[in-house]
Amino acid sequence: MTSSFSSDVRAAVLTISDRCSRGDQDDLSGPAVRQLLETAGVSVVAAEILPDELDLIAAALRRHSATAGLIVTTGGTGLAARDVTPEATRQVCERLVDGLAERMRAEGLLHTPLAALSRAVCGTLGATLIVNLPGSPSGAKSSLAAILPVLQHALDLLAGRTEHPAASDRNQHGSGPQVE
Amino acid sequence: MTSSFSSDVRAAVLTISDRCSRGDQDDLSGPAVRQLLETAGVSVVAAEILPDELDLIAAALRRHSATAGLIVTTGGTGLAARDVTPEATRQVCERLVDGLAERMRAEGLLHTPLAALSRAVCGTLGATLIVNLPGSPSGAKSSLAAILPVLQHALDLLAGRTEHPAASDRNQHGSGPQVE
Amino acid sequence: MTSSFSSDVRAAVLTISDRCSRGDQDDLSGPAVRQLLETAGVSVVAAEILPDELDLIAAALRRHSATAGLIVTTGGTGLAARDVTPEATRQVCERLVDGLAERMRAEGLLHTPLAALSRAVCGTLGATLIVNLPGSPSGAKSSLAAILPVLQHALDLLAGRTEHPAASDRNQHGSGPQVE
Numbered sequence: 001m002t003s004s005f006s007s008d009v010r011a012a013v014l015t016i017s018d019r020c021s022r023g024d025q026d027d028l029s030g031p032a033v034r035q036l037l038e039t040a041g042v043s044v045v046a047a048e049i050l051p052d053e054l055d056l057i058a059a060a061l062r063r064h065s066a067t068a069g070l071i072v073t074t075g076g077t078g079l080a081a082r083d084v085t086p087e088a089t090r091q092v093c094e095r096l097v098d099g100l101a102e103r104m105r106a107e108g109l110l111h112t113p114l115a116a117l118s119r120a121v122c123g124t125l126g127a128t129l130i131v132n133l134p135g136s137p138s139g140a141k142s143s144l145a146a147i148l149p150v151l152q153h154a155l156d157l158l159a160g161r162t163e164h165p166a167a168s169d170r171n172q173h174g175s176g177p178q179v180e
Numbered sequence: 181m182t183s184s185f186s187s188d189v190r191a192a193v194l195t196i197s198d199r200c201s202r203g204d205q206d207d208l209s210g211p212a213v214r215q216l217l218e219t220a221g222v223s224v225v226a227a228e229i230l231p232d233e234l235d236l237i238a239a240a241l242r243r244h245s246a247t248a249g250l251i252v253t254t255g256g257t258g259l260a261a262r263d264v265t266p267e268a269t270r271q272v273c274e275r276l277v278d279g280l281a282e283r284m285r286a287e288g289l290l291h292t293p294l295a296a297l298s299r300a301v302c303g304t305l306g307a308t309l310i311v312n313l314p315g316s317p318s319g320a321k322s323s324l325a326a327i328l329p330v331l332q333h334a335l336d337l338l339a340g341r342t343e344h345p346a347a348s349d350r351n352q353h354g355s356g357p358q359v360e
Numbered sequence: 361m362t363s364s365f366s367s368d369v370r371a372a373v374l375t376i377s378d379r380c381s382r383g384d385q386d387d388l389s390g391p392a393v394r395q396l397l398e399t400a401g402v403s404v405v406a407a408e409i410l411p412d413e414l415d416l417i418a419a420a421l422r423r424h425s426a427t428a429g430l431i432v433t434t435g436g437t438g439l440a441a442r443d444v445t446p447e448a449t450r451q452v453c454e455r456l457v458d459g460l461a462e463r464m465r466a467e468g469l470l471h472t473p474l475a476a477l478s479r480a481v482c483g484t485l486g487a488t489l490i491v492n493l494p495g496s497p498s499g500a501k502s503s504l505a506a507i508l509p510v511l512q513h514a515l516d517l518l519a520g521r522t523e524h525p526a527a528s529d530r531n532q533h534g535s536g537p538q539v540e
Contacts, residue, residue, distance in 0.1 A: 079338050081338075086275075087275075099476040099478050116283040119278065124439060149473050150476055153474060157438055160440070259484065259518050260520070261518075293509050294510055296463040
């Protein structure tokens with residue numbers, strides 16, 4: 001397994017922040033996430049800044065899922081009243097992937113105990129994987145870096161590119177057969 | 181960040197146990213939790229012993245959320261038929277904070293593999309944070325101690341006391357803007 | 361606590377795999393899981409191979425819960441479109457035990473980062489515990505081995521065999537009173 005991506009992975013990066021949306025604060029996290037993805041070989045085909053509004057976030061997730069195999073959000077995952085990114089993500093996703101969120105929080109805890117307060121979720125909408133990252137540049141980068149090594153495999157499975165039967169014992173996560 | 185609390189944190193401690201409720205067993209966990217909170221600077225404004233009855237637990241959670249910013253339960257988180265504290269908590273909470281429950285279980289696993297069987301959840305009801313702890317005094321204390329360092333910050337966010345923009349990169353959990 | 365089981369634990373092992381069900385691939389995981397359980401003293405009273413069909417899996421879980429205290433599945437926990445074992449398990453379970461799934465994923469991460477992609481869940485249906493394992497033989501075995509030490513205790517609690525009050529402080533997971 002490698003952390004590099006095949007050339008056809010298209011990603012959208014959504015910065016969720018009232019302040020950045022109003023122009024009261026520079027968006028540092030979105031560009032940091034974009035750079036990390038591009039360095040790994042992902043084509044970032046869209047980047048948007050949205051306010052912390054559930055309906056707007058859910059609509060953006062649905063819209064970008066039509067063209068992006070990976071949607072990464074940053075921000076809105078905490079406990080403040082207007083933090084609704086996880087709610088929007090749960091609303092649009094058909095399946096959640098708890099293990100990715102657990103892995104990101106475990107990584108975050110190596111840097112700060114506050115990582116325990118992240119309500120970030122990961123899930124799938126059709127063949128698109130949606131990943132919530134924390135809002136701070138450092139938290140967003142370390143969380144994304146923690147799961148980058150498995151994202152290509154996740155996207156392969158979502159796209160129906162499943163392993164050759166001969167490789168089945170390497171199929172540690174238990175996923176399954178060729179889609180028919 | 182510090183684990184000490186500002187003076188205005190008001191907490192309720194609920195011991196959930198049929199045996200303690202009937203007087204068949206002394207409540208050791210409730211007082212242990214109370215002492216740990218008070219040592220950290222929290223005012224414990226209420227302490228109750230309740231039987232393992234979902235409706236009674238849910239009603240007590242709702243009632244205390246009107247006056248307490250933090251409600252800590254102990255007991256009723258296991259697999260026995262009458263263990264319903266997580267169900268009552270899920271019923272009343274608007275949002276769950278999975279990372280706090282994960283953190284407590286990870287801490288518990290350092291002491292006993294049985295910690296994997298805890299179904300304890302944490303969540304928010306309005307501006308109140310509800311935390312389920314295991315029923316044993318030692319398990320309750322170690323679980324609470326594991327998350328004490330981040331509770332003040334969690335309560336600040338719930339109460340709308342969010343960080344100054346200049347501190348945003350320390351905002352590792354990604355929460356958000358001033359509530360407007 | 362010991363990892364050996366009392367003689368009356370009856371288990372069913374379900375292999376969930378389109379390929380194995382069609383005979384296109386040998387089922388290595390089911391027999392591996394069976395051997396691990398039998399070595400631990402569990403009577404495996406049923407073993408079945410099912411295709412990745414939600415309704416068939418849910419029906420099998422319900423059917424075996426009538427006679428088995430433990431149902432272990434292997435396969436169908438990943439992100440491919442036909443991976444539906446977690447959905448079938450969630451559909452039939454009355455309560456989920458997130459800590460067991462977390463524990464298995466944490467163990468899996470020691471072997472491969474792909475363990476973060478497992479959507480395996482554990483839950484209860486009446487007095488039966490249902491455990492999803494990954495589909496690969498090695499992943500299935502290491503995940504099951506990670507939780508074997510606490511399964512007897514879990515089954516005791518589900519069956520109403522709760523601890524003597526004098527042992528309550530060893531009751532780290534917070535479960536509860538004698539069922540009445």
